Amino acid sequence: MSPIKVITSGSxxxxxxxxxxxxxxxxxxxLQGIPARAVSNAKPNASVSNTVLGWGAVxxxxxxTSNDEFVLVDVSDYHHFDPMVALDRVVEVIDHHPGFENHWAQTLGSAADIRPIGAAATQVFQRWKTAGLLPRISEQSAALLATAILxxxxxxxxxxxxxADIEAYAELAPHGKLTADWPEQYFLxxxxxxxxxxxxxxxxxLKRMKPESRLPEVFAQMTxxxxxxxxxxxxxxICRWMGGQGDDWLLNVISISQRTSCLLAEHMVSQQKLSRLLPIEWQAxxxxxxxxxxxxxxxKLGLSVNPGG
Structure with a gap:
């Protein structure tokens, strides 16, 4: 029996x-005749909204089992893989986060698709397109990929x-029967x-950042x-809860309607880390x-700064 490909992500x-x-x-x-299962021990966060859950994709x-192979999507840092993943049986990685490109290029060659792009969902859309199977994508999968791109x-x-992200959404939205007001409805x-x-x-x-990132140790984000x-x-x-995770913290609240990031950091040390990377004015x-x-x-900005800089 051929191995099952287990498609999974972070922990x-x-x-x-x-x-x-x-x-x-x-x-x-x-659809291509390759047995695969979408599996995770992690729970969906608030970006998987009630309407999205109501589409019924599970x-x-x-x-x-010990023969299965693993495909990782939207993650390439093996410190954060789902705990079920056996590293020696990872056969493909599809991701858009920086930092582990060289590791996977050496390990997997062309089966590592890690590149700067808006959404990993666009990379998966491109596989549907290349396979010539986009007309057969389910309404749920099309709507999910489109919403992930949004x-x-x-x-x-x-x-x-x-x-590529813009083109992918334009093609997926009709397959997923998404209306013009879906973006605002989704983010609200x-x-x-x-x-x-x-x-x-x-x-x-929330992610705990390593010192080499030059970012605050505790970094939460929401859109x-x-x-x-x-x-x-x-x-x-927010300040009470974040302070409970450690003194050096940052929250990035991304505001879709205003096209801004509101950065909240109470402690000077956290503010200074950001100010070394970007021209930022902090007020209260x-x-x-x-x-x-x-x-x-x-x-990416933090990792690109010279150690002495």
Whole structure:
């Protein structure tokens, strides 16, 4: 019996990009006659909104066996892989986060597709397109991939957005029966979910950064429609919860409607780390960046700084 390809992602949480990629790539491989399952031990975060969950696409209830091979989507840092992954049986990596390109190029060669692009969902869309099977994609997978592109490109305002992301959304949206007002509806829904349980939302997209990143140690991120309203209403709760994770912390609230990043950092040491990477004006622990910036873009900036610089 041929091995099953287990499509999975990171260990901490599944955002909409990881969720969509797992489900849509497993569907494509199965259509091509390659047995595949979308599997994860992680829970979806607020970017997988109630409407998205209501589309009915689900991960497979499957336990990998010792013959199975692993395909990683939307993650390439092997310190953060889902714990079920056997590193020596990883056969493919599809990701857009910087830092591990050389490792996987040496390990997997062309089976490592790690490049700067808005969404890993665009990379999975391109596989559907190349295979000539896009007309057969399910409505759910098309809608998931399209929504993941919206989320990861910040409604096409993010600096990582490419022409390929824009083209992918334009092709996927009709297959997924998404309407013109879907972007606003989606981001408002994500914001409502975040505001209903702020501490859970912070925990669900929090990363502990390594010293070489030159970023605050505890870095949380969320994408909402209106960041100003969220921070005004929940600032004391945010600061209390983030402070409980350590003194050196940063929250990046990406505001889709305003096309800004609202950076919140109470401690001077955290503010100074950011100010060394970007021209930032801090006022009472808050800084506004326009256009908005993603954590992975800040990470790339930090990693590119010379050790002495």
């Amino acid at each position: 901490a949480y599944l955002d909409i990009d990881a969720w969509a990629c797992c489900i849509a790539y497993a569907e494509l491989l199965n 991960l497979n209830d499957y336990r990998p 989320d990861n490109t910040l409604n096409f305002t993010g600096q990582m957005t490419t022409a 829904e994500c914001q409502a979910a975040i505001e209903s349980d702020m501490s859970a939302a912070l925990a669900a997209d 909402v429609w209106d960041a100003d309203a969220l921070i005004e209403k929940h600032r004391s709760e 622990g808050l800084a506004i960046l326009k256009p908005s910036i993603l954590r992975k873009e800040l990470l």
